[in-house]
Amino acid sequence: MNAKKNEVGKLASATSGRPGFSRRDLLKSAAFLGGSAALAGQVPGFLAGLAEGRTDYLAPEVDYPLAKPEQILYSVCQQCNTQCGIKAKIQNGIVAKIDGNPFSPWNLTPHLPYKTSPFITAAVDGLLCPKGQAGVQAAYDPYRIVKVLKRAGKRGEGKWITIPFDQAIDEIVKGGYLFKHVAGEENRKVDGLKTIRALEDAKLTREMADDVAKIWKKEMTVAEFKEKHKSRLHLLIDPNHPDLGPKNNQFVFMSGRMKGGRGDLVGRFVKDSFGSVNAHGHTTVCQGSLYFTGKAMSEQYLLDEKELKYKWTGGKKFYWQADTEKSEFILFVGASPFEGNYGPTNRAGRITNGMIDGRLKIAVVDPRLSKTAAKAWKWVPITGNLTGAMPLG
Ligand code: SF4
Incomplete structure (x- = not known):
């Protein structure tokens, strides 16, 4: 381990531009950095930067406490929807600095091969925008909400109390007279998730959903639906509007950006397990315009071979971006x-x-x-x- 540290130390000082640094030293260090021809071949821009004596990829000294591999956690920036790769540098148990993750193609061009030793990676910083670097302030903001808040006044009054996490789970699942402490709501009973998850039989859920689809297609009337499912109407939000679905749909999960697997996890919980269709994310005006531009750009006017007439395809909803690497x-x-x-x-x-x-x-x-x-x-x-x-x- 110490030998490796020394090698990284050589590398760091070799590229720090200090007196005594020779091209020979640099090439020796670069050869170590490569470790093998494979690395040298995969990161030519990085090595070329080193050969030019550039130091911006590297922390200044290997003994710099924030450039030690054991002080670094690799994660993802959530300060915006780009979700850059980050390395959080820890000192005395707190995040002291955030930089770009050199394994991420978004933050270093070209990025380091994934097999690169953490001893080398520790001294290599990718790029990060100021908003990303401000993640330290976001993490330690004294006003950051880290406890469960429960309403303690009328809606909109801005009054809250904190409650233990276990109590919150219990109340959300079991329901009850949860707002006895709020004037005017002493007798209001709130349904818990246990009550709302009224329809638990997957086969029956499918059957009722298929019958609702028949109503939409005018193949079944609401009266016929009610007659067929008369023993189960209490499971619905409104028997006269079977299209609203079972009570399960009263559970609505509204999220912010759901990427990187979170959407799949939420879908499994809300839809597959709980039985509600209401798992919804959101988008933004800027992203909406990007989508519609992408759709318009990929729109095709093609022959529909069944109907034998030309039709617009509708285009693809995709993040089309300018090729900033090659454009003129x-x-x-x-x-x-x-x-x-x-x-x-x-x-x-x-x-x-x-x-x-x-x-x-x-x-x-x-x-x-x-x-x-x-x-x-x-x-x-x-x-x-x-x-x-x-x-x-
Ligand atoms: S570093 Fe900047 S661009 Fe990258 S995710 Fe964070 S805020 Fe967005």
């Missing part, structure tokens, strides 16, 4: 990739490199002189009512 001209409309917009980490470097070496020109349409607009070849500060006219022109 990019027009950003209302987007500022140097500040946000799906990860400055991945794009700022590619755009900057392109602008420096003359490959890329960018123009920005934005009433605001954003950071991206400030660096652009052209800034077009038109206001909202002209952004439709501009592309038409």
Whole structure:
């Protein structure tokens, strides 16, 4: 272990630009870094950076406490929906600094091979935007909610008490007179999840759902449905509206962004296990516009071979993005990739490199002189009512 540390130490000092550093030392260290021809072959940009004497990939000293492998936790930034890879550097049990995870292609180009030793990775930092680095403040914000809050006043009054986690689970599952302490709600009984999960038979659930589909297709009337399922109508939210489904649907799970497997977990719990259809995420206006642009760009006018007529396919809902690595001209409309917009980490470097070496020109349409607009070849500060006219022109 010490031998490895020493080698990393050599590497760090070899690239620190201090007096006495020779190209020979660097090549020796780079050969260690590669460990094998495979690594050298897979991270040419990284090694090329080292050969140029660049130090920005590396922590300054291996003895720097935050560059020790045992002080680092690899995780994911949740400060925005880009979800960059991060390395959280721990000192005395607290996160002292967050940097980019060099294994993540989003944070280092090219990223380190996954087999790279943690002793090397510890001294290599990927990129991270300021918002990501502010994750330390988010984690230790004194106003961060870390306990279960229960309403202690009328809705909207902003009065809360904290309750133990076990009590919260108990109340949510069993229900009861949960708000006796709130004036006017002393006698209000709240159903718990146990009561709401009224329909537990999967086969019966399927059968009733199929019959609701028949009502929609006008193959069955509501009266016929009620007659067929008369012994089970108490399981429904409203027997006169079987389309609302079983009481189970009264459990609604509203989430923020659900990616990286969380959506699957929530779906298994809410839908497959609890039997409610109501697991809903959300999207944003900016993401919605991205989707619809992507759909419009991939829209096809194709022959429907069954109907023998041409039809629009509807396009694909996908995160279409400009190829900032190879493009020669990019027009950003209302987007500022140097500040946000799906990860400055991945794009700022590619755009900057392109602008420096003359490959890329960018123009920005934005009433605001954003950071991206400030660096652009052209800034077009038109206001909202002209952004439709501009592309038409
Ligand atoms: S772009 Fe910034 S805020 Fe978003 S995930 Fe990456 S580091 Fe975090």
